[in-house]
Amino acid sequence: NAGVMQNPRHLVRRRGQEARLRCSPMKGHSHVYWYRQLPEEGLKFMVYLQKENIIDESGMPKERFSAEFPKEGPSILRIQQVVRGDSAAYFCASSPRKNTGVNEQYFGPGTRLTVT
């Protein structure tokens, strides 16, 4: 009964490189959310996806950031041309999104991105 999987757990990139973060939701979950957490802060919403659809990307920076959740495979958060300010922990959550209104989100262990 695997939970939400994220990899890599730690990622170091130099300024200007690309970062790719992967997330596999819990079995049976079709909704994925990405959040960013800075030290000593709460999590901040970035993007909400279903399979092959971006539902809400209101929290994602307009430039350099993109996300996808293909029909097959994990969800990917992609950061192009990383800058030092992108250093943070990135968390993925998934939910079953039942019609009953129950919408508990379960989080993965996160990817800690460090930009040098």
Add this chain to the structure above:
Amino acid sequence: GQQLNQSPQSMFIQEGEDVSMNCTSSSIFNTWLWYKQDPGEGPVLLIALYKAGELTSNGRLTAQFGITRKDSFLNISASIPSDVGIYFCAGMNYGGSQGNLIFGKGTKLSVKP
């Protein structure tokens, strides 16, 4: 946008003490969730609340969804050392294209020296 104020920011506990923390919002939510986060890990869901006035327990943890739908509290009874960590409240308005959680800044629980 919606903001959550979580208090206290930090507190020290002695084993056996009861602990209380709360969150208030500038606007209403239809869902409140409480999470605990240990260093280097992701948040773990503790309690989910879906109705105004709802009081829900999970072992030694009890949480309530405020009647105004703008607040929630979490109580931990008879604390033990493994309760140490950061507790986050999160609110959500579920429906349509909405589904993102809005998080408080956390309450850090530490052991009294």
